[in-house]
Amino acid sequence: MLYKTLLRPLLFLRDPEKAHDQTLSLISSLSFLEAPLEWLFAVKDARLEVRVGPLTLPNPVGLAAGFDKNAIAVKTWPGFGFGFIEIGAVTAHPQPGQPRPRLFRLPKDEALINRLGFNNDGAEAIAAKLEALSAGERKRIPVGINIGRSKVVETKDAAADYLFTFEKLFPFGDFFTVNVSSPNTPGLRDLQEKSLLRDLLQAIQDKNREMAGKSKTQEKPIWVKIAPDMDFSQVDDIIDVAQSEKVAGIIATNATAFLREKLVTPTHEPGGLSGKPLKALATSFIRYIYQATRGRLPIIGVGGIFTAEDAYEKIQAGASAVQILTGFVYEGPCAVKRINRGLLRLMDRDGFKNISEAVGTTT
């Protein structure tokens, strides 16, 4: 309540990107309050524990990629109750992103439009930052790393660029997301095309085996994140490749480049639209993938989740776990706690003893 009535109005007076950067540094500076934060915000209940491939998540609510691109607050995120986080997108080259302004709030639509364009410190700097954390500080919840293509690299040379980042960050990620779906890097989404995606994933899985062999560890789970701006025949192609290349999960979905006509606030700002207007579209992708794979390929559902009901809808449509970003901006620090508590209530109502029993139950 305090967030929505007091803090959010103050934050929303500021430029969206400045407000975001300040919030992130504040969150990062709270890492020494680990125990009190967890006491305030984390819901610990074995019924929320889920497995996604080889990973065990203490609860199914994760932080979506793009909020903590440079791994600034890795130590603090568990304190806000997340079951897993995804940092990045990280690119091989450090890059400034697009000119500002490039992040816009649409409060009446409970949405954001961003065209940040993968602004980040680059793979080497982010690897050094993660290396400086102790294993214990990194490992409290699974940490995923979202990999994007550097802007200066052409699509035909994309594989080498992804591999550079993957290799640098290999020791520090519990899973890796191959991001071929952000709308703000020209040509990136071409990598969703069947043969290009197959080549890219093959190269990453080869490197995965090589790195696991060298470091005598397990191969890392590779997830693929897709856009909601394609028809389902293209989703079929992606599923085909994902299965043949032993992808551990599909994240559905990234922000949409379209849907502007449905907004209460008229705007033609280019970029990815996220939040409430994306909710139903993202869920339709989850439902489709779940049905097409008969539940055999784990799905991470993301897009417009604000409440427990929103998360439950995605889980029942087929998501094994979910992620939030825009919902965290609008709902504030209690968002994850409310969602997890609400999930327990909805599970009780429907007689599920573990959240995974609810997966796909409305498909």
Ligand SMILES: Cc1cc2nc3c(=O)[nH]c(=O)nc-3n(C[C@H](O)[C@H](O)[C@H](O)COP(=O)(O)O)c2cc1C
């Ligand atoms: C400011 C902002 C930055 C984002 N950056 C990334 C990114 O770097 N990589 C990525 O895969 N998705 C990125 N996304 C997309 C989100 O991870 C998520 O897929 C999308 O916003 C839908 O979820 P939401 O409605 O909960 O925000 C970004 C979204 C926003 C709003």
